[in-house]
Amino acid sequence: xxxxxxxxxxxxxxxxxxxxxxxxxxxxxxxxxxxxxxxxxxxxxxxxxxxxxxxxxxxxxxxxxxxxxxxxxxxxxxxxxxxxxxxxxxxxxxxxxxxxxxxxxxxxxxxxxxxxxxxxxxxxxxxxxxxxxxxxxxxxxxxxxxxxxxxxxxxxxxxxxxxxxxxxxxxxxxxxxxxxxxxxxxxxxxxxxxxxxxxxxxxxxxxxxxxxxxxxxxxxxxxxxxxxxxxxxxxxxxxxxxxxxxxxxxxxxxxxxxxxxxxxxxxxxxxxxxxxxxxxxxxxxxxxxxxxxxxxxxxxxxxxxxxxxxxxxxxxxxxxxxxxxxxxxxxxxxxxxxxxxxxxx
Amino acid sequence: xxxxxxxxxxxxxxxxxxxxxxxxxxxxxxxxxxxxxxxxxxxxxxxxxxxxxxxxxxxxxxxxxxxxxxxxxxxxxxxxxxxxxxxxxxxxxxxxxxxxxxxxxxxxxxxxxxxxxxxxxxxxxxxxxxxxxxxxxxxxxxxxxxxxxxxxxxxxxxxxxxxxxxxxxxxxxxxxxxxxxxxxxxxxxxxxxxxxxxxxxxxxxxxxxxxxxxxxxxxxxxxxxxxxxxxxxxxxxxxxxxxxxxxxxxxxxxxxxxxxxxxxxxxxxxxxxxxxxxxxxxxxxxxxxxxxxxxxxxxxxxxxxxxxxxxxxxxxxxxxxxxxxxxxxxxxxxxxxxxxxxxxx
Numbered sequence: 001x002x003x004x005x006x007x008x009x010x011x012x013x014x015x016x017x018x019x020x021x022x023x024x025x026x027x028x029x030x031x032x033x034x035x036x037x038x039x040x041x042x043x044x045x046x047x048x049x050x051x052x053x054x055x056x057x058x059x060x061x062x063x064x065x066x067x068x069x070x071x072x073x074x075x076x077x078x079x080x081x082x083x084x085x086x087x088x089x090x091x092x093x094x095x096x097x098x099x100x101x102x103x104x105x106x107x108x109x110x111x112x113x114x115x116x117x118x119x120x121x122x123x124x125x126x127x128x129x130x131x132x133x134x135x136x137x138x139x140x141x142x143x144x145x146x147x148x149x150x151x152x153x154x155x156x157x158x159x160x161x162x163x164x165x166x167x168x169x170x171x172x173x174x175x176x177x178x179x180x181x182x183x184x185x186x187x188x189x190x191x192x193x194x195x196x197x198x199x200x201x202x203x204x205x206x207x208x209x210x211x212x213x214x215x216x217x218x219x220x221x222x223x224x225x226x227x228x229x230x231x232x233x234x235x236x237x238x239x240x241x242x243x244x245x246x247x248x249x250x251x252x253x254x255x256x257x258x259x260x261x262x263x264x265x266x267x268x269x270x271x272x273x274x275x276x277x278x279x280x281x282x283x284x285x286x287x288x289x290x291x292x293x294x295x296x297x298x299x300x301x302x303x304x305x306x307x308x309x310x311x312x313x314x315x316x317x318x319x320x321x322x323x324x325x326x327x328x329x330x331x332x333x334x335x336x337x338x339x340x341x342x343x344x345x
Numbered sequence: 346x347x348x349x350x351x352x353x354x355x356x357x358x359x360x361x362x363x364x365x366x367x368x369x370x371x372x373x374x375x376x377x378x379x380x381x382x383x384x385x386x387x388x389x390x391x392x393x394x395x396x397x398x399x400x401x402x403x404x405x406x407x408x409x410x411x412x413x414x415x416x417x418x419x420x421x422x423x424x425x426x427x428x429x430x431x432x433x434x435x436x437x438x439x440x441x442x443x444x445x446x447x448x449x450x451x452x453x454x455x456x457x458x459x460x461x462x463x464x465x466x467x468x469x470x471x472x473x474x475x476x477x478x479x480x481x482x483x484x485x486x487x488x489x490x491x492x493x494x495x496x497x498x499x500x501x502x503x504x505x506x507x508x509x510x511x512x513x514x515x516x517x518x519x520x521x522x523x524x525x526x527x528x529x530x531x532x533x534x535x536x537x538x539x540x541x542x543x544x545x546x547x548x549x550x551x552x553x554x555x556x557x558x559x560x561x562x563x564x565x566x567x568x569x570x571x572x573x574x575x576x577x578x579x580x581x582x583x584x585x586x587x588x589x590x591x592x593x594x595x596x597x598x599x600x601x602x603x604x605x606x607x608x609x610x611x612x613x614x615x616x617x618x619x620x621x622x623x624x625x626x627x628x629x630x631x632x633x634x635x636x637x638x639x640x641x642x643x644x645x646x647x648x649x650x651x652x653x654x655x656x657x658x659x660x661x662x663x664x665x666x667x668x669x670x671x672x673x674x675x676x677x678x679x680x681x682x683x684x685x686x687x688x689x690x
Contacts (some may be wrong), residue, residue: 031462031469038473038483054485065453065498067489072490073489109498114372138380140380142498143373151456153487
């Protein structure tokens with residue numbers, strides 16, 4: 001789905017390389033803004049226009065699309081075809097999780113070369129598996145020839161009576177995150193170094209879980225003020241919440257739930273592990289803000305039910321931007337690291 | 346949207362060349378069938394699964410996706426970027442016309458190279474214009490980098506209380522078609538010969554009209570038994586109606602409304618002009634079947650209102666396949682020309 005800043009991040013040190021080689025292209029933010037503006041003009045029809053994770057129609061229908069391009073979002077040498085399909089579908093379904101919407105259906109458009117037909121069949125199987133895991137149905141799609149590699153576009157439809165957007169966080173809210181961060185980035189880091197990721201890292205990249213069930217479970221129990229899925233990386237997605245809500249997002253740096261795989265790939269360098277957790281994309285965990293006391297009573301049951309933690313990550317404050325906070329209370333703006341600027345105007 | 350047989354056709358004589366160079370790839374029918382079967386398994390949820398032009402959910406929501414790939418569906422030397430966007434959106438919106446659904450919204454996913462950014466902005470403008478013309482809203486999308494040319498996937502959502510599918514034609518029905526056929530194919534024919542199409546042909550390829558208003562107007566006035574849009578070409582799409590309805594589709598060859606541009610490009614060869622009208626894809630006209638007397642009273646008003654004719658093209662009979670009928674009543678099966686077989690099993 002259109003976001004106002006969208007760039008795949010797999011660790012800060014590789015950002016410039018990614019731009020030219022791997023990544024969704026920060027240089028296209030102008031087009032993304034244009035799409036978002038057009039959608040905003042349709043606001044009589046939509047309750048939540050793009051700029052958020054998905055469009056919500058007046059009747060509660062939630063829609064999003066997510067395109068995965070070979071050698072931009074994945075490399076064939078990294079993934080089995082079934083995994084390519086699985087993660088493409090999960091990336092799109094995660095946009096429904098980000099609105100606490102109930103998944104209904106998926107349409108898959110696939111472009112492929114003639115010689116990749118068997119791979120495409122496996123891709124459809126992967127899409128189907130991800131779709132079923134999220135309680136949705138594969139409703140159809142389009143299959144066409146590509147002169148080059150795979151292109152997979154997943155359109156998802158869901159329903160919600162009460163979409164939770166990025167825009168409702170208020171100062172005083174607590175900030176929460178599900179699961180662990182940096183695992184998918186650790187896998188990409190390993191591949192890019194010419195190595196192989198360990199199994200945990202590989203699974204986190206190849207078979208991410210869209211937190212659709214978790215998001216609805218939380219939304220049924222807690223008055224969530226703002227919700228987003230972590231597709232661009234914590235720093236980037238937190239900046240979307242900050243911008244949409246008009247608040248400062250404060251992240252307690254010591255609270256970061258760093259994936260073991262990210263710690264391992266960082267080889268004992270704590271700063272590097274933190275960077276992977278802060279900026280690594282495609283973990284598809286949930287980041288959310290809620291008044292103090294709303295989420296706390298449900299942390300234990302969440303862990304038991306979903307086998308995954310919810311971590312108190314920080315707070316929402318007055319101001320703007322995304323700031324890290326150390327144990328001694330010192331805050332540092334993440335904007336200085338370059339996550340929030342537009343490439344072009 | 347998935348159809349059981351899908352190949353771009355621009356005149357019979359070029360079919361083998363198209364396979365390798367331009368065309369959606371008949372070799373992928375196995376994957377299309379797989380997607381259609383998966384969707385059929387979701388039939389508790391959907392009223393009309395793929396195999397038809399769009400999926401219809403139980404609440405009347407209609408969904409479809411249509412992917413356009415550079416050098417497969419269009420060439421950059423043929424079209425302005427705005428036209429690339431316009432026709433991509435119209436192709437998808439035509440799937441809503443094919444169900445007599447009311448268009449609601451469009452989501453656009455676009456992959457592009459960094460140097461094509463200005464072109465992509467024009468593509469979005471073209472998508473927006475097509476969307477507005479059909480009474481829908483541009484709801485958002487996704488923008489990402491492509492290592493090669495443009496890839497545009499359009500997801501459309503619409504509504505209908507009474508979808509009209511390909512499956513309801515019965516023997517005795519009359520067969521009708523809107524507009525004129527072969528115009529888009531004439532343009533492609535000219536380009537492929539190294540020339541330039543005349544303006545009429547060019548417009549028919551570059552700026553087709555999805556017949557969304559026409560389809561709803563007809564559906565409100567006539568008891569249509571079956572309806573499809575002509576994306577694959579008359580012969581191919583008529584074969585979808587024949588297969589889905591379990592009937593024979595009989596086309597009066599002298600009744601074919603051949604576009605002037607197709608006659609012109611055929612240079613006086615009547616057989617060639619007919620072939621363009623029979624097999625040329627992407628005219629996006631409507632083909633429909635209705636009991637005798639249902640459509641006839643509305644032909645004149647349709648022409649006046651929409652500036653386009655409805656032509657009585659033939660009839661539905663018992664049997665199977667698509668047959669042409671000459672003035673002396675002789676019928677010839679179009680299957681013999683190879684439109685209906687699957688490339689692979």
